Amino acid sequence: MNTKLVLLATACALALGLALPSRSKTIQLPPDGTQLKASALPGYAKAQGNCVACHSAEYMLYQPPTAPRPYWDAMVKRMKQVFNAPINEADMPEIVDYLVKTYGNEQPR
Numbered sequence: 820m821n822t823k824l825v826l827l828a829t830a831c832a833l834a835l836g837l838a839l840p841s842r843s844k845t846i847q848l849p850p851d852g853t854q855l856k857a858s859a860l861p862g863y864a865k866a867q868g869n870c871v872a873c874h875s876a877e878y879m880l881y882q883p884p885t886a887p888r889p890y891w892d893a894m895v896k897r898m899k900q901v902f903n904a905p906i907n908e909a910d911m912p913e914i915v916d917y918l919v920k921t922y923g924n925e926q927p928r
């Protein structure tokens with residue numbers, strides 16, 4: 820096939836594409852309202868009070884379900900030490916317990 824012809828055809832197609840009236844674009848972002856998974860564990864209410872003020876509970880969903888207790892412990896400490904989350908030391912074990920049993924490797928299967 821003639822290379823020049825192909826190039827010409829491509830150029831025409833591109834020009835056509837550019838010339839088409841641009842349709843208005845709408846971008847749908849997922850709602851940032853993910854709630855923490857309900858639980859009877861005491862850490863649930865504490866996590867609601869301490870863990871969703873800065874970001875939604877969606878962040879928990881992106882953590883590996885294989886993450887063990889020390890991982891969540893470090894995560895909670897990181898929130899406090901690095902991002903100044905006002906979490907009571909006394910509430911931490913229950914929050915970690917809730918997190919690892921709800922999002923980590925201690926989930927009931």
Ligand code: HEC
Nearest residue numbers: 869870871872873874878879882895898902903904905914
């Ligand atoms: C003071 C605000 C604040 C509070 C309160 C807070 N976080 Fe965060 N969290 C952040 C910031 C800032 C990031 C980092 C966001 C980024 O990297 O884009 C983050 C990120 C995360 C992530 C994503 C993984 C990572 O390491 O970046 C997880 C999971 C998370 N937080 C869990 C928690 C949990 C659990 C709690 C409650 C114990 C909590 N957060 C409370 C501010 C907070």
